[in-house]
Every structure is written in C-alpha cells, then in structure tokens.
Amino acid sequence: MINGDSLLAWPFETKTQSYTRRDTMLYALSLGFGADPVDPWQLNYVLEDRLRVFPTQALVLAHPGPWTADPATGVDRTRVVHGEQCLTLHRPLPPDGTVRSRNRVTAVLDKGAGKGAAIQTERELHDAATGELLATIGGTTFCRGDGGFEAAGPARNRASQVVRPDAPARPDRPHDIEGELPTFSHSALLYRLNGDYNSIHSHPDSARAAGFERPISHGLLSFGLAARILEVAYAPLSLASIRARFAAPMFPGETLCLEMWRGPDNTVWFRGLCKERGKEVLSQGHARLRTSTDQ
Known part of the structure; x- marks a missing residue:
C-alpha cells in the first residue's frame, strides 16, 4: 500500500545526462523528421550542419527512470500507466550538452478504493554548465491498483502537496x-x-x-x-x-x-x-x- 507522505518526501537523486548531436538527430528521426528528405524545415532537425533541437526532446533527458518499480513506494507497478504530460520551455536546448534535473512528487491523489491513485511529479531541466533553466516537466502517473490508501492508512498532511490544476476547458x-x-x-x-x-x-x-x-x-x-x-x-x-x-x-x-x-x-x-x-x-x-x- 502506498503512503502519500512517504511519496511526497521520496529521495530522488539528481540526474545528470550528457547528450550528443547524434542523440538529437536520433530523437528527431524517432518523431518522423526526415520522412520528406527535401523539406528544409524537417532537415533542420536531422542534419548536423544546421541542427536544431525539437522542444519535446527535453522530455527524454535526465529522466528519473521507472522509480515506482522500487518496492518501497508501495505502488503496484503492474497496473501503472502514464496519465498526463506537461512541458514548459524556458530556453532552447542546445544540440549537444549536459543537463541535470531532480524529480519531485508534488501531489498524491487518492481516487478511492477500486478507482486508483494519481501521483503528480515535476522536474526542472537545467543546463549543467550555465545553470540556466531550460524546461519544466510535469507528469501524472495513474496507479490503477492503489486507490483507497487514505482510508486504510494513517491521516496525512494534505497541505504539503501542490495539486496541478486541470487545463482550461475547451471551447x-x-x-x-x-x-x-x-x-x-x-x-x-x-x-x-x-x-x-x-x-x-x-x-x-x-x-x-x-x-x-x-x-x-x-x-x-x-x-x-x-x-x-x-x-x-x-x-x-x-x-x-x-x-x-x-x-x-x-x-x-x-x-x-x-x-x-x-x-x-x-x-x-x-x-x-x-x-x-x-x-x-x-x-x-x-x-x-x-x-x-x-x-
């Protein structure tokens, strides 16, 4: 069984990752860039002599990995799904470099017994050389097998969490x-x-x-x-x-x-x-x- 306070204080390590221009081109190719080999805009992301970084590459850099697989989280890993993704860009990523980040749990939401739980996380991606903030990355992990933990466990400090608001309603x-x-x-x-x-x-x-x-x-x-x-x-x-x-x-x-x-x-x-x-x-x-x- 998961414990909300324990997850909010989860001891993530700082992650540092160096990536190359080859990694940047591979990421773009994995999104289908280059399918039209004469499209100048697409070629900007797959050719080393004019290389740009597509913004969503930030999502795969200095990632904390499958941390809910640690038995100490209490999460039923077999029933975990990626629920939501958020990305805010502050600076363009360089085509190669070293970045660092540290993940943190911002909220643990109990949907009720049989309805699962949601774990909201956030990490800030920094240029390791300059310290500049490049991107803020938010995610939600939906734990389908872990609802009802608040009723089954001790009371916890709800004030310690910051719940990410929903996106504004569509027209x-x-x-x-x-x-x-x-x-x-x-x-x-x-x-x-x-x-x-x-x-x-x-x-x-x-x-x-x-x-x-x-x-x-x-x-x-x-x-x-x-x-x-x-x-x-x-x-x-x-x-x-x-x-x-x-x-x-x-x-x-x-x-x-x-x-x-x-x-x-x-x-x-x-x-x-x-x-x-x-x-x-x-x-x-x-x-x-x-x-x-x-x-």
Missing part, C-alpha cells in the same frame, strides 16, 4: 483546423532508443500479457507528434508550453490526427485521434505559442 464549437502525421511499423522500436525500453513497446509477448494485441507506441511519441503538428499548423509561432492526457495508446503504423481550436493570447486547445480507428488517444490538450522574440 464548445467545432474545431478550427486539423492536421495529421503518420507513424511507421517500426516507430516504437526507433523511439525506444531515446531511453524508454519498456517491453510493451517492443516485445509481442509482453504486449499481449498487458492486454494488447501487439506492441504499442509510446505515449510520448504521440505527444511529440502532436507538438510537430502544432508547430506546422501555427508557424512561424513555436511552442512555449504543451500538455495533454493519454486517453488510449496508438499502435505503430497508425496515423495521429489532431483537431485544434485557437484561443486568446496564442493559446490552442487540441485533441488527438487515431485516424484509422477513430479512437481518442490524446485528451484535454492545451498549448501556448510564442514568437521568436518572446521570452
């Missing part, structure tokens, strides 16, 4: 525009080389044991594709922040279709659908865009 009107990007049959096998080697993305037996007919795509792959679609749809604006919930997985080879609603102050709501199955895979999506002169 009640048809979407303004839509865009799409395909994935490839080997997309998950390529994306895993960014550091997430969970076998449900690569091994058919593991995927079937988890209830899937075949290996599934990484949620962060769908998240990165959504960011790509947003940057194309609203160019020359670029991402300042993006968040979404993972409603359902995609399978490699399927196409992500993004429906988008423009809001005030360069904000955008979105939701992602698997084009082939009509299934919502990203929900409660919200992003903020900025010009190159914005800080």
Whole structure:
C-alpha cells in the first residue's frame, strides 16, 4: 500500500545526462523528421550542419527512470500507466550538452478504493554548465491498483502537496483546423532508443500479457507528434508550453490526427485521434505559442 507522505518526501537523486548531436538527430528521426528528405524545415532537425533541437526532446533527458518499480513506494507497478504530460520551455536546448534535473512528487491523489491513485511529479531541466533553466516537466502517473490508501492508512498532511490544476476547458464549437502525421511499423522500436525500453513497446509477448494485441507506441511519441503538428499548423509561432492526457495508446503504423481550436493570447486547445480507428488517444490538450522574440 502506498503512503502519500512517504511519496511526497521520496529521495530522488539528481540526474545528470550528457547528450550528443547524434542523440538529437536520433530523437528527431524517432518523431518522423526526415520522412520528406527535401523539406528544409524537417532537415533542420536531422542534419548536423544546421541542427536544431525539437522542444519535446527535453522530455527524454535526465529522466528519473521507472522509480515506482522500487518496492518501497508501495505502488503496484503492474497496473501503472502514464496519465498526463506537461512541458514548459524556458530556453532552447542546445544540440549537444549536459543537463541535470531532480524529480519531485508534488501531489498524491487518492481516487478511492477500486478507482486508483494519481501521483503528480515535476522536474526542472537545467543546463549543467550555465545553470540556466531550460524546461519544466510535469507528469501524472495513474496507479490503477492503489486507490483507497487514505482510508486504510494513517491521516496525512494534505497541505504539503501542490495539486496541478486541470487545463482550461475547451471551447464548445467545432474545431478550427486539423492536421495529421503518420507513424511507421517500426516507430516504437526507433523511439525506444531515446531511453524508454519498456517491453510493451517492443516485445509481442509482453504486449499481449498487458492486454494488447501487439506492441504499442509510446505515449510520448504521440505527444511529440502532436507538438510537430502544432508547430506546422501555427508557424512561424513555436511552442512555449504543451500538455495533454493519454486517453488510449496508438499502435505503430497508425496515423495521429489532431483537431485544434485557437484561443486568446496564442493559446490552442487540441485533441488527438487515431485516424484509422477513430479512437481518442490524446485528451484535454492545451498549448501556448510564442514568437521568436518572446521570452
């Protein structure tokens, strides 16, 4: 059984990671950049003589790893899913360098017995050489087998947690525009080389044991594709922040279709659908865009 106060005080280590220009190009290739080998915008992310870092690469750098697998957390690891992802960009990432971060649990929410629990986390990604804050990364882990811990355990200090607010409600009107990007049959096998080697993305037996007919795509792959679609749809604006919930997985080879609603102050709501199955895979999506002169 999990203990909320214990998780809020979880002793994460500072993570430091060096990455190369090759890693940056690999990340872009894993999002499908270069599929059109004469598109100048795509080539900016896969060629070393003009290399840029796509913003969502921050998500795979100095990651704390599968920390809920530690038995001391009390989490039933077999029933854990990635629930939500948030990313705020403060500075462009350099094409290569060293970064450091330290994860922290900000809230532990009991949904009730049989309904699971949610663990909200945050980590700040810094340039190790300059100390500059590059990105703030928030995530939610949904622990499907761990609800009801508050009723079963001792009272805890709720004041010690900071609950992340929900994204603002989407406008009640048809979407303004839509865009799409395909994935490839080997997309998950390529994306895993960014550091997430969970076998449900690569091994058919593991995927079937988890209830899937075949290996599934990484949620962060769908998240990165959504960011790509947003940057194309609203160019020359670029991402300042993006968040979404993972409603359902995609399978490699399927196409992500993004429906988008423009809001005030360069904000955008979105939701992602698997084009082939009509299934919502990203929900409660919200992003903020900025010009190159914005800080």
